[in-house]
Structures are given as structure tokens and as C-alpha cells.
Amino acid sequence: MTASLQLNPYAIQLCTIGRWIAQKNWLPATGGNLSIRASEHSCLLTGQKDNHEFSPQDLRNVNWADGDLRCSGAPAAETALHVAFYQLFPQCKAVLHSHSLSSTVFSRLIRADGYPVSGYEMQKGIAGCSDADEALQLVILDNAPEVTQLAAQLRQRAGELHSAVLVRGHGLYVWGDTLEQAKRHLESWEFLIACELERLKIAGGV
Amino acid sequence: MTASLQLNPYAIQLCTIGRWIAQKNWLPATGGNLSIRASEHSCLLTGQKDNHEFSPQDLRNVNWADGDLRCSGAPAAETALHVAFYQLFPQCKAVLHSHSLSSTVFSRLIRADGYPVSGYEMQKGIAGCSDADEALQLVILDNAPEVTQLAAQLRQRAGELHSAVLVRGHGLYVWGDTLEQAKRHLESWEFLIACELERLKIAGGV
Amino acid sequence: MTASLQLNPYAIQLCTIGRWIAQKNWLPATGGNLSIRASEHSCLLTGQKDNHEFSPQDLRNVNWADGDLRCSGAPAAETALHVAFYQLFPQCKAVLHSHSLSSTVFSRLIRADGYPVSGYEMQKGIAGCSDADEALQLVILDNAPEVTQLAAQLRQRAGELHSAVLVRGHGLYVWGDTLEQAKRHLESWEFLIACELERLKIAGGV
């Protein structure tokens, strides 16, 4: 399998974007993981061992064709959450989970189960948003010891999401119809969250 | 056209400076765009698709010779604003629009339509400013859904500008008599804005 | 000795990780130093002269086989503290001392002799911690003019440590059963400390 993954175009794209995300400091220690859909019922997912350098042969093959979740190699803790996104959103082609300082801190400061962002031109970076004055809701889930509990919360609130969900103390998940769109969603949401965190330092209000 | 742009010295200079600006994190996601005057009534403008890597063949040719605005390829949302700068200031050779975290947050914290900066040696980096004790006014425009509205606001306040204008929730525009001067204006204004943002965190006053 | 160190695999690993740590800005000026166990009673330790570029031939050989501490070349001020970790924890294979801005500032803001961290998924990056809701204690020691005083404080509190100790105004020490684990502990603790520092800017409470 190693040889085929080295030449797999999905695997190569995911690793290229992964190195870019790691350079942003959004994947500290073993935090964060990234996946790309490989077929209707399978995806490639980054491993836990080292997030700073990505190579295709370290990716795992995750398959949920027959209802069960099968993973080549030891699965990352968040495997079931990645799969939940692919199951909930058939058009979803990539799921990027960052563990940035800004999103982690922001998720702890906001105690509500969501946060409305408005007044930023950058909101237009999110698919479906064309008006910077309209509030864009960031859904926030409480972290849970078991990833299956997170996946259940996610399913309940799937209709409220704008391509992203923030998990308290745990980081951000975004997805997209293409890997490029997922990357744009990641960068846009990380920017919006970092802006609000900076603004709150001066304007207060939490 | 692709081949000629690859060898066009304006295009090459703009892309070189564009990569430097992107490295500063001043062009997140698809935020920000950059242009250089190519003739009295035309400029080259960066495209929307990817701001992190610039190559000459991705630039658009924007022409306003006969009053109408014509653009090779899909125009960036802010095309009309770039053109407004070239029309207002005949000596203007480059327009750089950054979308940095500092300038975005600062523009939201200040509710007035301008902000006086004083006491910084860095003010001397702005053409026409030779005294650090004299207040240098940063003009702030409200963001608008249509770029033509922004262009209209800009025309009204053209006489107040010091090589820069901040658009609320949207970022900074600077220009210069040369591309090098525009870059110096960008770096100087971004520094001044970032300093004031830091100062406000401790000194308060907003 | 120079030749043998250049080919020593421990030395090469330590220098590779050292350059990565220096890139993070966690070793400013001559702050911070790093070591790897070479045998039961010896380790290799980085020198004081330049922390930004590491090369195997600049490492010192520190030996405590006969009770006395012997060092090839001028010993770093913190040599005795590194040795104390190896003596206290037989399974310890590497000691990393960073001198980051976040950990230095945080250590000054907290006046108690420890700080409980909780609610962060990143806590799971620390060996022995599997529950993000359980408080993870960061032990804080007062700095001391003599490193032997620090080593004495460390011995008294060895039982309270979670792979790390923060020295007030001086930075962070972490260790691990492998060099890779020590690096993960460093990154995880630096992230947790930086998050708390950011959170305190908005939430207050110090």
C-alpha cells in the first residue's frame, strides 16, 4: 500500500496542504489532523505521530462502506468525527482540523454554543456568504472524552453549520467541496476568530 | 497574452513584491490584491484565486481608456477601487491592498472616519511627512457591499489622504509614485497601525 | 572527540531538534539549553555560545559517574539542573530547557508555586494524562542565583511534576522517555502556557 499512496494524487495534495498548515503553527504537537475523501465511503487521514512533516505513506485509509469504521494502522482519536462530516455532507471532499492557539483560546472564552461574526469582508471567503453585514454563525460544541459523543453533537447541529465547527478547548474543523475550498475556509475562519480575539482584548465584552 | 506577461517587467516586479507581502500574512485566504500601472489608462491586477503564490500569467489586464472598465479574465471584486486610485492620482504607479489582521481589527475598533497618528519616527516613511510630532491622518471609510460605493467615498475624500486609506472590516489600501514607494508605504502604515493596536491594549482609550 | 561527536547519532538528533526549537524563538540570545542522555551517568549538553545553530562538535560531554560532575569545555550555568533530572528520573532520556517569551511572562504573572491547567485537549499530549477535564499541575519554582539551589528545589518537588517544571523569570524545563516525547512535551506545555497567557489577557483573574 505504501507504494500506491506515494503516487496517489489525493495523498500528495493533502500532504502539500498539510505542510502549509503546519507552517502556520495550526498543528502543534500531535494536535489537529486532516483528511481527503477517496471514494463515497472512504477517505485518507493523517496519522498521529508527527504533524510537522507529512508524507503520503503515513496516511491511513479509513473505510466505512459496510457501516463499520475500518482503518489501516492505528486510528487517530478523531477518526469518527472526520467520517461523520463525510456522511453528513455528501458534497464534502476534505475535512481539516486545526488546533491553533487562537481558536483554542477563543473557544474557551465564549461560553455560548455559538458565536455570530459580522462586519468582516473576510466572511465572503465562506461558501454561501455574500454579505459582510449579515451575521455568520460559528457553531461551538463542548469537547467530550469520547469522539463518538462529539460526532453525535455534530449530527444534531448539522443544519446550523457554515462549513465549520469549533470544539471547546480542542480547535476548529472545517470542510469544503474541494480541498482548495476547505483550505480557504480554514484560513478565513482562523482569520475571523483571530480578529475577534484581538478585538476582545481591547473592546472587552466577554 | 500569457507569454508576454511572463516576460513583462511590471508583472515580474509586482509578483516578486506580492510574494513578500503574502509572507507577512497580509493576504490571508483570497483577501487583498495588488496592481501596477501599465500605461496611462491601464494596470495589471492580481487575480482572486490564490494569493500566496503569484505568477505573471495569473495577472489581469485592466483597461479604462474609453471610460468603461475592461478586464481580461474575471475581475477581482475590488477592481474599480484600484482604478479609482489611478484616476485620482496621475502620479500613482502602484496600489497595494492588504488584508492584515492588525488593520482589520483596528478599523473595527475606531468608529470615527479617520485616526490621527503622531509621535512615531516611522511616520517619516510616508511621502510628504517629515515631522514625527505632527499628526498624520489615516482616513477610514465604511465598507460597502458595492465597490462602486467605496470608489465614490474615496473620490470625496481624495484630498485628505496620506498615501493610504483604511476600509472598515476590509483592510488597507496604499499607493505610491513607484512600486518601491508603495511597498514602503504599506510597511510603514501597517507598522503604525500595529503599534497603535498594541498601545491601545495597555493604554485603553477606545 | 570532535570527530566522534559529528558522527554520534544522539548528537545529530539533539542538534536537529535544537534547530527546530530555535526556529520557534524559544531560545533567544543564549537562553535555554538542551541535553540527551548518552549513558546511565552521562549526557550531551548544548553549549552557551550560540543557540541558533547547533552542531554536534559544540556539544559538551557531561559525566556524573563518580558523584562529581565533569564537563568537557566550559559548562553551561544550568548543567547541574540537567543532571538532576537524569538522576531523579532513570527513564528520562532528554531534557529540553526553553526560554520562550510566553513561559517567561507567565511565570512572572503567577505568584503561586504551581498552576492547574484544565479543559484543554492538548493536555493529552503529556504522558500520563488522558482526561482533558482533570487539572494538570504545572510546578513553578522560584529562580535562584545558584543552579544548585534550583536543583535542590527540584528534588523536593519531584513527585509533583508532570514532565515539566517552570522556573520563574527563567523559562521551562521538560523531559521525556525519548527525545521525541520530550519534544512533544515541550510543544504541548508551551502551547498550554501560551493559551493561558492569551486567555488571561481577556478573562483576567491574576
Added chain:
Amino acid sequence: MTASLQLNPYAIQLCTIGRWIAQKNWLPATGGNLSIRASEHSCLLTGQKDNHEFSPQDLRNVNWADGDLRCSGAPAAETALHVAFYQLFPQCKAVLHSHSLSSTVFSRLIRADGYPVSGYEMQKGIAGCSDADEALQLVILDNAPEVTQLAAQLRQRAGELHSAVLVRGHGLYVWGDTLEQAKRHLESWEFLIACELERLKIAGGV
């Protein structure tokens, strides 16, 4: 002269360190400049045109042998201040003037003509300081329109300096007995200033 400067070891060392300082973002726009003593009454000084890339042929030769100040090429605004350091301190071999965001903001927040730093292990990075508990005084000068006024202020307070002086709204000057020591002083003072700025955000007190 160009050819000889390209091979001049002082020039090469200064440019190497200059690129490292520029990478730290301590020389934004045309802010900051660096010099190295070439003889008892002369130094090499960086030019104003571009601080991000340094090459030996862009350095100016500054000579004060006969009392007058002579400079090859257009002199940087701060030339007389660099010369004042070499005249005041015969052992001084290099003068580094950074224009960092932290030092600029800090100099504006502190209204006194000096600031005592204490409790930081990093203080030991400054020549002559061996006790982290003892207050280390950072002298602060008001900025002045004419650099000769700054040089006069500097001469009056020469006896109070600890290898550094902060100019309000203008940045930091450090020097050293060697270029390496000057670089260590720069990094140590920039770290101490950045720490105090961070600490004040939470602890208040300005």
C-alpha cells in the same frame, strides 16, 4: 570602493547579522540601521534604501578622524548618533539600531526617562549584569527632530547606560565590544522589552 567592501570581512559580518535582524521584523520599512567600527575614527554603516537585503557594496564609510563627519554616499539620518556611541565608548565595536514594534510601543507607554527591569534571568545576557534580582536600568530618551539633539542627550546620560538606549517612538540602540556581543545585547534587550510589554497587558501598572 565597491570591490573592496565586497571582500571586507567587517562588511560581510555586518550584512550577515543584518539579514538575521531583518528576519526578526526588527527593521521594518527603512527603520533601523547597523554599523561596525572599521578603525579608531571610522565605521561602516548600512544605507537607507532597503533594510531587508544587505550587501557589502551598499554600506557607507563614515569617518570622523578630523572632527568633521564625512560619509561616502548619502548619510542615514542617524549617522551622528552611531558616531556618538563610538566616540563615547572606545571599546565599542558595533552599534545596532532596531525599530521593532515592541520597543517602539513600549517607549511610548513609559513616560519616565528610564525603566528598571528586574527578575529576569535574561538580564544576564547584558555585559556587567550577573544578578537577575538587581534592577537593570533601561535609559529612555525623548525623540528629537535633529539627530544632533539626540546625540547631545546621549552624551549627558552616557554613564547610566547598560549597553542600550531606547528612543521614544523611534526604537532601540545597543552596542557591544564585539559584533557578536552587540547582537546578544540586541536580542536580550528586545526579549526583556517584549516580556514587559506582555506582562503589562495583564498586570497593568502603566
